[in-house]
Amino acid sequence: MIKPSESLVRPLSITEALREAARDLATVSMTARLDTELLMAHSLGIERDALLLGSWGEKEAPLSFFEAIKRRKQNEPVAYILGYRDFWTLRLTVTPDVLIPRPDSETLIETAIAYFREQAFLPENILDLGTGSGALLLAALDEWKDAxxxxxxxxPEAIKIARLNADKCGALPRVEFKIGHWGRGIQQKFDLLLCNPPYIARDAMMPADVLHYEPHLALFSGDEGLDDYREIIPGIPSLLTERGIACLEIGFDQAENVSMIAKETGLRSRIFYDLEQRPRCVLLSR
Known part of the structure; x- marks a missing residue:
């Protein structure tokens, strides 16, 4: 593995450091080259595109890069090392207090956009249950500027991060955050409800970077991964306007079970798929 001390003896160029770091990370990451490029760009204070397109290869690799690689080699997620994650059109601050937003979750935003495009109205009030970093809510507010x-x-720690992100995104005048337990105690009704609840079974095998670093409160939900759906879905009808919808993220094998919970609540369900054609979003309506 590359060590900072080695660069003091024989400085490595950025090209050499990227090559050796990618080799080191191959044992812990399926995206070793991407990880190294993101961490190198961050260490240089530039974007990854600028690193790839610029004339950086022969310059000396900064010491901060080697420290970042050391952290990644210990399975710390890249997003926590960088301190941010790009989601939809936004760059969001993330810390170990919040789940790292993932591209799969963008399926909920895509589904909502497609739905309202077919309707004669746009969502005016949006609810995000289990908001975490605020990713889903802020992405939706970026799409519907009047909502x-x-x-x-x-x-409480997640709420602080969500507020910080809302401020960075210029959404604070239009958004409120509060500590609560799913939809309990909420009297207002919403045109769009978004939710990425915990849906991983308690004993499921998980990658080390997820298991050891991301908040378990946002990951695990009972023996089947369904406990939170059973709590959230029965309360959805009282949270929606007459034409409102809910978009919930689901695990790849949960479409049937979650749809059954919805049916028992009197809600209709439609399943939407992510880019890898896995069931990812259930749209619920009256």
Whole structure:
């Protein structure tokens, strides 16, 4: 593995450091080259595109890069090392207090956009249950500039991160965040409800970077991964306007079970797929 001390003896160029770091990370990451490029760009204070397109290869690799690689080699997620994650059109601050937003979750935004495009109205009030970093809510507010939003999370630390991101995105005048437990105690009704609840079974095998670093409160949900759906879905009808919808993220094998929970609540369900054609979003309506 590359060590900072080695660069003091024989400085490595950026090209050499990227090559050796990617080799080191191959044992812990399926995206070793991408990880190294992101971490190198961050260490240089530039974007990855600028690193790839610029004339950086022969310059000396900064010491901060080797420290970042050391952290990644210990399975720390790249997003936590960088301190941010890009989601939809936004760059969001992330810390170990919040789940790292993933491209799969963008399926919920795509689904909502497609739905309202077919309707004669746009969402005016948006609710995000388990808001975490605020990713889903802030992405939706970025799409519908006249809408207002409420983000709810059980974690005070997550609420702080969500507010920080709302401020960075210029959404604070239109959004409110509060500590709460799913939809409990909310009297207002919403045109769009977004939720990425915990849906991983308690004993499921998980990658080390997820298991050891991301908040378990946002990951695990009972023996089958369904406990939170059973709590959230029965409360959805009282949270929606007459034409409102809910978009919930689901695990790849949960479409049937979640749809059954919805049916028992009197809601209709439609399943939408992510880019890898896996069931990812259930759209619920009256």
């Amino acid at each position: 207002k939003g409420l983000g709810v999370d059980a974690s």
